[in-house]
Amino acid sequence: MRTLAWAAAAALVANQIAAQSLVSRVDAVRDGRVLMSFAARPGVCGDGRGSVWIQSSRITYASGDREFVCITGPVRVAIGRADKQTVSVRKWVGGRWSSDASDVDLGTVQASEAAHYLLGLAHALAGNSADDAVSAAVFADATDLSPDLTKLIRDDDASLETRKQALFWLGESDFPTADLVRLRESLKPFALREHYTFVLSQRHEDAAIDGLIEVARNDPDSEIRRRAMFWLGQTKEAKAINFLRDILTR
């Protein structure tokens, strides 16, 4: 057990050093674009121009043009820098750079290192940049990102949209449903709790139905309870339908 703990700690330290390395390489650029690419996880492909398609056991996800030639990886990320600050993040899957001389191309970086770095960046970003940082990270062929995603979801200083997106991707990951159910206790903003009912509904598991029933029964906000009921109604689970029927006879 102790050996395992040491191994985990060593891996964490190694990750931090690697991430610092990436941080320092990006931070060294005062103005302009920093380009990097890394391996996409299996099932992720794109057209190199912005459209992305994911096929996995849990999710079929399409973003952008649905009629495209799907190229498997890599994930390409361009980080915009201005006055030593990261001001934008853009991502693509597949394709090649059309870079100019002022770009700093870091080449191929380790996928896990990039994913952790991008999720760290997302805390301070908003809009499309935050979207692209989070989605590029979850497209990476990376080790478990759930601690990073959970941290982002719980960050009251991060934008609400970014937190919602992190919650969505956490729900689509292999994060255990029981842990997803427990996450509810730390979700305070209305928009996040509302989104949570949808995320939970996408887990077609008994524990998720129980979690939604718990929200429908006990959330202090009646609107959130209504949303949970709506998603319960969209399932095919007898337990969910019986819960709705019980409400009508109480």
Added chain:
Amino acid sequence: MRFPLGLSLLLAPALSLSAQSVSERVTSSDGLVQVIYPSRPTACGDGQSTISNVLGRSNYYSGNSEFSGHGRWFDRPCVHGPARAVATVVGREVTRLRVYVGPVPTASAETRSMTLTASEAATWLGDLASRGTGRVASDAMLPLILADIPDPWPLLLRIARDDNRPREVRRNALTWLANGVTDHLGIADSRDDSEDDEMRTQAVFVLSQRPRGESVPELIELARSAKHASARRSAIFWLGQTGDPRAADVFAELLR
């Protein structure tokens, strides 16, 4: 006074003639025609836009798309008065129909006016609802219900069951029938007074969104026998919205 259904059917040819003669008068020339007739005793309105208390304490807005009064629309005066159906006639055909209740404003010089009995107006409006083109047929339903006649529901049931009528017209007939049913059962005004009621109403809505094979039988059962009035009212409403032919049979049964 209520006519038995059989008597209504016997009267049908005569009523049809009456509808024809009113229709001929309305469409005799192009332009605006306002048909004024007695409204049901509970109905009230401001004569220009809002109508209330038609079935329970329901409210309708029939004014122009821009509300021109002061304050909120539900703060408008609600005065009992005649119903006024304003028909737009183009090419000797009614192409648009609006209805108002309450004080009758002075008509412009170009607007023709006709004053009818409630029965005459209902016959004409029933004819429009039964045979008119889609939009006008649907538009004729509220003015028909507003007429101070015993019972518009048999006609609306016929329309709802008529496979030759456009789906939208039949669906609108079901919507009005649902309102008629809740009024008839005395639950039109049952509101979600408690959070439990709100949750029951939501539960009915959620069940109504299930695949039709499941939702319609469930809604029928709730419409017939839901324990709580708010749930029953909601089930009747959503059953009407399904457009399912079984809804008309259930509504006929509940209107007896």
